[in-house]
Amino acid sequence: MSPFLFSCQFMLANLLIYSNIYTVPSKVHKINHSGKYFEVPGPHLCEPSPQRTPVIYQAGMSERGREFAAKHAECVFLGGKDVETLKFFVDDIRKRAKKYGRNPDHIKMFAGICVIVGKTHEEAMEKLNSFQKYWSLEGHLAHYGGGTGYDLSKYSSNDYIGSLSVGEIINNMSKLDGKWFKLSVGTPKKVADEMQYLVEEAGIDGFNLVQYISPGTFVDFIELVVPELQKRGLYRVDYDEGTYREKLFGKGNYRLPDDHIAARYRNISSNV
Incomplete structure (x- = not known):
């Protein structure tokens, strides 16, 4: 295998490859993009990575x-x-x-x-018990609201967000x-x-x-x-x-x- x-939940930077040539003029092109949300008339303002x-x-x-x-x-x-x-x-x-x-x-x-x-095993269980003591449902709900835009305090437990009821969402968050x-x-x-x-x-x-x-x-x-x-x-x-x-x-x-x-x-x- x-x-x-x-x-591991952090951004990995692209590996940059350097040479003695910064750019080849014949390969620099105008983008000329005109879309619904933005326009890009000329060449991009920074060089592309090897990954493009x-x-x-x-x-x-x-x-x-x-x-x-x-x-x-x-x-x-x-x-x-x-x-x-x-x-x-x-x-x-x-x-x-x-x-x-x-x-x-x-x-x-x-x-x-x-x-x-x-x-x-005993050491691992001690860590688990320690983490559970500091687990905050209120903090988790605030994190959920910040990421989704839904303030669950404004809903009843029987209201649905997607396929889950608010009660189910809160119950899931109650676990580590x-x-x-x-x-x-x-x-x-x-x-x-x-x-x-x-x-x-x-x-x-x-x-x-x-x-x-x-x-x-x-x-x-x-x-x-x-x-x-x-x-x-x-x-x-x-x-x-x-x-x-x-x-x-x-x-x-x-x-x-x-x-x-x-x-x-x-x-x-x-x-x-």
């Missing part, structure tokens, strides 16, 4: 979200606490991608995972891992076993590591779980050269693939 991938476009991420497991991901996304953040749910989302998005003429392997799937790890992510608590071996199982059975490509404390969640994961994954050949020990997109899809794949909908907007004749 190839090492699986991680996206950033890696395109999408999150959202609704019907519309999965359809959008199948058409546009290169990487998808998935919610789901069990293999069956994750596998359904993975298979559904990749099936939809074929409808748009895309190679399903050109979409990487990242499952959200909440990891609380300790050197012993909510409804959306797998919670893995235990020793490095136990956490690694559960992660490996999700990759092998659900067909995901990697994980979006959710933090509880900063930087403690990441420090624990790096110091305790990563070595266990590396022993199994499931986590790389070094990065390959190249852009961020190449690190995800392999050497030479530094631009959007030709089967992506955005590729049709390239000016192929000018070789840009």
Whole structure:
């Protein structure tokens, strides 16, 4: 199995490639875009990266979200606490991608995972109990409102937002891992076993590591779980050269693939 991938909720900058030539005038073009929301008359104000476009991420497991991901996304953040749910989302998005003429392997799937790890099971449980003491439903509701635009205090528990009632949303938030992510608590071996199982059975490509404390969640994961994954050949020990997109899809794949909908907007004749 190839090492699986991680996206730990921070932006990764594109790798810049420098040479002695800043720009080739013949390859600088006027954009001349006039759209509904903005106009761009001349050349762009900054140089393009080797990737030309950033890696395109999408999150959202609704019907519309999965359809959008199948058409546009290169990487998808998935919610789901069990293999069956994750596998359904993975298979559904990749099936939809074929409808748009895309190679399903050109979409990487990242499952959200909440990891609380300790050197012993007892240590991990102590951390879990500690985090639960500081869990704030009011804070979580405020975070939800800031991200969605819905102030749940203005609704009754029987009102619906999408397919869920407000009561169901609040109930899900009352749990440390909510409804959306797998919670893995235990020793490095136990956490690694559960992660490996999700990759092998659900067909995901990697994980979006959710933090509880900063930087403690990441420090624990790096110091305790990563070595266990590396022993199994499931986590790389070094990065390959190249852009961020190449690190995800392999050497030479530094631009959007030709089967992506955005590729049709390239000016192929000018070789840009």
